[in-house]
């Protein structure tokens with residue numbers, strides 16, 4: 037008998053903030069491609085007695101993130117110690133947030149399958165990154181340059197229902213942090229990292245939300261949008277097979293093998309972790325002021341789903357088109373420039389959007405005005421070759437000096453002649469075609 041199963045997916049997304057200095061000290065936070073262990077001090081090394089000094093800008097960036105996703109702000113928030121032992125954390129605890137994080141709740145709004153869907157969040161909190169471990173054959177090296185870099189974690193509710201939805205969710209967070217200018221969100225470099233929790237539950241008939249299963253599998257090392265989707269698809273396949281044999285998948289942590297496209301066991305018998313969180317006695321609680329929150333709220337840019345809504349509603353573009361246009365930074369920038377030139381008939385916008393998305397060779401390297409003129413020319417219809425030749429003939433007859441100059445090797449005379457021809461054709465001729473014809477008309481210069 038085959039069961040009808042539904043995936044229960046939750047994601048934890050981490051991203052490093054683009055601050056100048058680390059979270060609790062003044063060491064540089066820019067740690068990529070730096071010589072190992074060159075950006076350190078007693079605070080980020082976790083030496084006894086070193087006192088943390090919170091980074092104001094990192095707190096503001098986290099507040100902006102919480103505002104963008106509509107989370108409830110805890111005006112009174114604290115930092116806590118999350119206790120665990122691992123070599124990347126020499127002081128034995130990570131400074132993080134637990135009881136009173138900066139943001140609680142909120143949602144990530146994705147445009148998925150033609151409609152907007154809100155993925156509710158558990159919380160948005162700020163913590164310090166750990167050192168980086170590099171594993172070698174018989175040893176592990178530790179680079180502390182990353183230790184103490186401000187790190188935001190966004191924790192979703194377990195309400196994501198498919199691997200492609202998970203991918204859309206991660207892409208959306210990536211997009212928002214880049215629009216906010218608070219992180220480069222580079223998954224390859226590791227400045228954005230994520231873990232997925234996935235289990236499968238029997239689908240309920242009356243459309244009710246499925247009950248959370250009493251196991252869950254955590255998948256780590258997912259460092260691209262594509263891998264998130266692949267790893268989750270693999271897990272669905274793997275867990276379905278186990279469940280259909282009447283057994284229950286084990287609660288465990290798995291890694292993702294990029295080459296084989298499969299997940300593999302890292303640690304089994306995961307139990308609820310006891311981190312013994314408690315307020316960090318070295319960091320006083322924070323109380324946010326309304327005037328500061330107002331100032332930050334004014335810094336919020338237009339958010340991706342707001343722009344998408346506008347294009348869907350006012351410009352009648354198809355949703356996939358809107359999604360691509362808003363997602364692709366170069367295309368979006370060019371599209372904005374085109375729109376800012378104004379006076380475009382609304383009916384021409386879907387066509388323009390289509391060219392920008394699907395035919396980049398028709399606009400890359402062009403100014404918006406050149407592009408619009410080109411479209412205009414297409415609308416009026418191209419000039420016939422017979423007429424073009426006639427105009428070229430006229431110009432060559434008339435501009436004897438320029439023709440002589442060109443034949444004596446002054447190549448910039450060609451530009452002048454081209455200009456005259458383009459003026460007479462009122463821009464209806466293709467520049468490349470015209471130049472080819474003009475050259476063959478003038479002849480004899482190439483050898």
Ligand SMILES: [Zn+2]
Pocket residue numbers: 058061062063075076077078079080081184
């Ligand atoms: Zn430091």
